[in-house]
Amino acid sequence: MATISADSRGLRLAVRYTVLGIIAIIFVFPLVFMLVSSLKPDAQLLADTASLRAFLPVGDISFDNYTAAFKRAPVGLFIMNSVIVTGITVVLSLLVCSMAAFAFVFVNWKGRELVLTIILATLIVPFETIAIPLLLISSKLPWIGLDGLKWGWLNSYHVQIVPFMADGLTIYLFVQYFKDLPGELIEAARVEGATWGQIYRRIVMPLAGPVLATAAILKFLAMYNQYLWPLMVVQEEGYRPVMVGLQYFFQLNRAWGEIMAYLSLITIPVLAFYLYLQKAFIASIASTGVKG
Amino acid sequence: MAAITLKGLKKSYGQAHVIKGVDIDIEDGEFVVFVGPSGCGKSTLLRMIAGLEDISDGTLTIGGKVMNDLPPKDRGVAMVFQSYAIFPHMTVRENVAFGLTISGASKEEKETKVAEAARILQMEHLMDRRPSQLSGGQRQRVAIGRAIVRKPQVFLFDEPLSNLDAALRMDMRMEIGKLHKALGATMVYVTHDQVEAMTLADKIVVLKDGLVQQIGSPMELYHHPANAFVAGFLGSPGMNFLEVDVKEVNGDRATVSNAALDPVTLTARHPGIKAGGKARLGLRPQYLSPDADAGAGVLHGKIALTERLGSETIVEAVTTDGKPLIVALARDAVFEIGTPISLRFDPETAHLFAL
Numbered sequence: 001m002a003t004i005s006a007d008s009r010g011l012r013l014a015v016r017y018t019v020l021g022i023i024a025i026i027f028v029f030p031l032v033f034m035l036v037s038s039l040k041p042d043a044q045l046l047a048d049t050a051s052l053r054a055f056l057p058v059g060d061i062s063f064d065n066y067t068a069a070f071k072r073a074p075v076g077l078f079i080m081n082s083v084i085v086t087g088i089t090v091v092l093s094l095l096v097c098s099m100a101a102f103a104f105v106f107v108n109w110k111g112r113e114l115v116l117t118i119i120l121a122t123l124i125v126p127f128e129t130i131a132i133p134l135l136l137i138s139s140k141l142p143w144i145g146l147d148g149l150k151w152g153w154l155n156s157y158h159v160q161i162v163p164f165m166a167d168g169l170t171i172y173l174f175v176q177y178f179k180d181l182p183g184e185l186i187e188a189a190r191v192e193g194a195t196w197g198q199i200y201r202r203i204v205m206p207l208a209g210p211v212l213a214t215a216a217i218l219k220f221l222a223m224y225n226q227y228l229w230p231l232m233v234v235q236e237e238g239y240r241p242v243m244v245g246l247q248y249f250f251q252l253n254r255a256w257g258e259i260m261a262y263l264s265l266i267t268i269p270v271l272a273f274y275l276y277l278q279k280a281f282i283a284s285i286a287s288t289g290v291k292g
Numbered sequence: 293m294a295a296i297t298l299k300g301l302k303k304s305y306g307q308a309h310v311i312k313g314v315d316i317d318i319e320d321g322e323f324v325v326f327v328g329p330s331g332c333g334k335s336t337l338l339r340m341i342a343g344l345e346d347i348s349d350g351t352l353t354i355g356g357k358v359m360n361d362l363p364p365k366d367r368g369v370a371m372v373f374q375s376y377a378i379f380p381h382m383t384v385r386e387n388v389a390f391g392l393t394i395s396g397a398s399k400e401e402k403e404t405k406v407a408e409a410a411r412i413l414q415m416e417h418l419m420d421r422r423p424s425q426l427s428g429g430q431r432q433r434v435a436i437g438r439a440i441v442r443k444p445q446v447f448l449f450d451e452p453l454s455n456l457d458a459a460l461r462m463d464m465r466m467e468i469g470k471l472h473k474a475l476g477a478t479m480v481y482v483t484h485d486q487v488e489a490m491t492l493a494d495k496i497v498v499l500k501d502g503l504v505q506q507i508g509s510p511m512e513l514y515h516h517p518a519n520a521f522v523a524g525f526l527g528s529p530g531m532n533f534l535e536v537d538v539k540e541v542n543g544d545r546a547t548v549s550n551a552a553l554d555p556v557t558l559t560a561r562h563p564g565i566k567a568g569g570k571a572r573l574g575l576r577p578q579y580l581s582p583d584a585d586a587g588a589g590v591l592h593g594k595i596a597l598t599e600r601l602g603s604e605t606i607v608e609a610v611t612t613d614g615k616p617l618i619v620a621l622a623r624d625a626v627f628e629i630g631t632p633i634s635l636r637f638d639p640e641t642a643h644l645f646a647l
Contacts, residue, residue, distance in 0.1 A: 184377035187344050191448075192391040192438065193365035202394070206381040 029055060034267070038065050038260035045257055065261035069249075072258060074237065075265055078245035083269060085160045085230075085241055086223040092165045093219050094212060100166065101174030102200050106186050116175065123168040128228070134163060135232050155236045164223060170215050177211035178204065213277045220273055242266040294355045294368065294445030294478045295320045296341065301350035303336055303502075310336050312502040313350070318480065318495070323472050325481045327489040327525070328499035334482045335450055337499070341480060342371050342448050354446060370439035371448040374455060376431040378423050378438070385419040388437040395442075409441040412474070413467075429460045436468075440475065449481040453488065465491060486526050490514070498522045516561070520645040523574045529606065529618045532575045534591075535647070541567045546644060548573060552611035556589040558639035564646030574643035577606070577620035580635045587638035593617060595627045609633055 032055050037045045039061045048054045069075055103109070104116045138153040145156075153159035181204065189199045205212075227243040234240050243266075249259045296318040303311035311333045318324045326334040339345040341352060343364035352359045359367050370391075378387045386393070388409055392402045410416045413433045423431055432452060439447055449468070453461045469492055472479050483489055489496050490510045498505040498513065498521070506518040510526075517523035523531050536548040539555060546560040548571060565571050580591070593611040607619040607627060619635060627633070 182375060182377065184373045184375050185379060187342075187364075188371065188373060188377035188435075188438075189379075189390070190344065191342055191364045191369060191371045192394065192442070194390075194394050195365075198394050202390075203379060207379075 031267070034260050035264050038257065038264045039063070040065075040257060042255055042257050045260070065255075065257040066265070068255065069258045069261040069265070073245055073248035073262070075245070075262060077237070078240055078242045079266060079269065081157075081239055082224055082241040082243075082266070085157055085226075086220055088157070089161045089164050089223045090216050090219045092161065093167070093170055094215055096166045097170040097215065098174045098205065098208065098212075099200065100171050101178050102196075102204060104171075104175055105178040106199070106204075107196060116171075119168050119171055121168075123172070131228060131232065134229075138163065138233065154233050155239055156234075157239060159233045160226070160230055160239070160241070163229075164219075170219060173211055173215050173218075174208070177208060181207060217274060217277050221270070224270055296446065296478060296480070297351075297353045298337075298341075299351040299353075301337070301340060301352060302348045303333070303340060303345060304348045310502050311340070311348075314499075314502075314504055316497055316504065316507060318478060321476050321478055323469075323479045323481065323492055323494045324497060325483060325489040325493035325495070326497050326499060327483055327486060328505075329525070330484060331501075332499040333502040334484075334499050338371075338448050338450055338480060338482045341367075341446075342369055343367050367446075368444050369446040369448055370442060370444040371450065372432075372435045372439050372452045374451040376423075376428075376435040376455075378431055378434050380423050382422075383419070384415065384421050384423070384426070384434050384437075387423070387434050388419075388441050390438060391442040405441050405443075406437075409437040412440065412471070413437050428456050429464060432456065432464060436471070440471070445477060447475075447477055447479045449479065451483055452481075454483070454485070468492060487528060490526065496526075498525060517574075517643065519562070520572055520574060520643075523643055523645070527576055527578075529577045529620055531643075532577060532580070532617050534573045534575070534611070534615055534617075536571055536573045536644075538565055538567055538569050538571050541565055546571070548644065551613035552592050552615070554590040554592075556639050556642075558589070558642050558644060560644045562643075562645050565644055570647050572645045572647050574645060575617075575637055576641065577618040578622070579637050579641040580617070580619040581621065581637070582619075582633055582635055584636070586636035587641075589637040589639050589642060591617065591635045591637075592632070593635065594632045595629050597629065598625075598627050600624055600626075609635065 036055055036057050037048075039057055040048065041060055041062075041064070044059050048059070053059070100119075104112055138159050140151065141153050143150050143153055143156070143158060153162075185203055185207075186199055189203050194202065224241075225243060226241060230239075230241050230244050234244065245266075246259075246262065249255070249262055296316075298314050298316040298318075301311055301314045302309070314337060316324075326337060328334050336345055340347050341354075341359075343359070343362060343366075347360050354367055354369070379390065382390070385406060389402045389406045392405060397405075406419075407416075410419055413436060415430065415433050415437065418426065418430055418434070423434070426434065432455075435452070452468070453464050456464060465488055468479075468481075472492075481488070481492060493510055495507060496510055496513050497507050500521055506513055506522045508516075513522055514526050517526065520533065524533065534550065534553065536550045536553060538546055538548050540547040540557075541560065544560055545557055546565050546567075547555055547557045549555040553573070560571075575591075580586075591611060593609040595607060596610045596616070597608040599606040599608075602624060603622070605621045605623065605625045605627075607621065607625075609617045609619060611617055617635070
């Protein structure tokens with residue numbers, strides 16, 4: 001009996017790893033293709049696409065495409081802009097949305113159900129429908145910066161950050177997670193004399209690791225992939241993010257090798273961020289596995 | 293001084309009235325247990341004292357001060373929860389010191405007080421562990437440690453032992469009793485376990501459907517229950533109830549009988565007993581005995597089941613009119629199932645309630 005069950009367990013494992021392996025290959029191949037192609041001259045790149053050589057770093061391999069990409073567009077500046085906008089938005093969004101969710105879940109106030117419903121209802125509104133009104137509003141808003149009061153937010157970092165600091169999805173993620181936290185922890189802290197601020201900071205946020213990681217990953221991807229909004233509100237190169245920068249490579253003489261080099265460069269921060277948080281995500285789940 | 297008074301306390305959730313007007317006086321230093329079946333409102337009442345539930349109507353005072361609208365932190369109470377509610381991301385030391393940390397106590401003060409609490413609860417060796425590394429009993433100790441470290445005037449316990457296994461529950465019950473003697477603080481304890489209520493309380497409050505059924509010392513409630521509910525709720529095994537015919541009432545003496553019960557005259561302490569009517573006779577299992585000299589009341593039936601526990605024997609009998617009857621004998625005894633038996637009791641230990 002023991003050998004049969006061991007065999008079937010082995011078979012199940014084999015099937016599982018095969019399926020996972022196939023899925024991994026499907027997901028990894030485009031990335032491999034991108035990285036490999038970024039090292040090849042255009043002629044070879046196009047010729048190789050007909051065979052498996054498209055996925056192998058063979059033939060005339062060099063970093064020429066990268067040099068050319070940096071010549072064609074201020075890649076470093078675009079990446080920096082994206083990192084600044086995305087980074088600040090992710091941090092502010094985690095702060096604002098978790099605080100909002102905290103107020104919705106733990107604090108008892110009149111009308112909270114209604115307000116939460118309205119916020120969740122915004123989930124079904126596509127961004128494209130509000131893009132124009134949002135553009136009109138933000139083009140007329142005042143901003144006090146280092147150079148004093150200025151009217152109109154266009155061509156700045158904050159026009160790319162502020163509208164995305166709070167969103168229904170992130171609030172919803174936090175609300176759902178907070179609802180699952182044992183209510184007695186909050187009550188115990190209240191009886192012990194903690195203020196709402198202390199409960200948020202000392203009890204709820206330290207236990208919110210998994211949802212922080214999830215919300216950060218989703219927000220990061222959404223912000224890093226922003227295209228329409230920065231295209232509308234940023235005309236100056238100085239504030240342009242990476243996705244808008246991609247345009248530089250589709251004008252005049254299109255060079256696929258350079259496009260692949262640019263894509264490789266702008267994909268690296270995303271992968272790094274994702275892998276970093278994935279670790280934090282797993283660690284936080286393991287550490288909060290406390291039996292009640 | 294931390295006397296607590298509840299005056300006309302009510303709690304409603306919309307149309308649902310959970311607490312329907314409760315008056316209780318709790319003296320300083322007293323150990324009061326709220327007991328009752330699930331849904332009787334005992335936990336709600338405790339949470340109203342803690343400030344975790346709003347008070348719909350009535351007045352709550354602690355130490356002479358009206359507390360109705362004060363937040364929990366301003367009421368001078370500490371609370372121990374059924375699920376322990378210790379913070380999983382903090383060590384035991386941080387958990388115990390939590391109240392002191394947020395009140396801005398100095399490092400020395402924290403260290404001294406936490407060390408003292410650890411000593412009282414004998415958990416010095418656990419201080420650097422995380423809750424996930426503790427057993428249920430140890431977690432409960434941490435929760436109690438967190439409660440005692442601030443030296444509050446009032447301790448509130450919400451079924452603190454119900455997640456523990458039987459042996460540990462008895463240990464912790466004794467420790468809570470000792471703690472009360474050592475600290476001398478006012479304690480309000482909620483439980484559905486009548487053994488905890490009987491052993492710990494100076495005063496028991498029996499609740500049912502949001503109303504107080506009786507308030508008194510454990511023995512007062514045990515020997516002089518105000519109604520059949522209190523009589524049935526306290527005592528283990530529970531009181532036997534038999535429907536009887538009232539033959540005669542003479543002052544506070546009534547003579548009752550039924551198909552299985554020979555006519556017996558006993559004291560009718562409760563109102564509403566009328567000659568020619570029906571009444572409910574309450575007999576504690578411990579006061580029933582097959583011995584010939586056990587008393588003037590005689591019930592007839594036969595043995596249905598026996599449970600021998602060594603020091604005690606629980607006998608389930610069936611009366612001749614088919615009603616189950618539990619007898620608890622304080623000795624080891626052997627009975628053959630199906631044999632007829634006459635059970636006797638002292639009429640003064642019986643309770644007669646109106647139907």
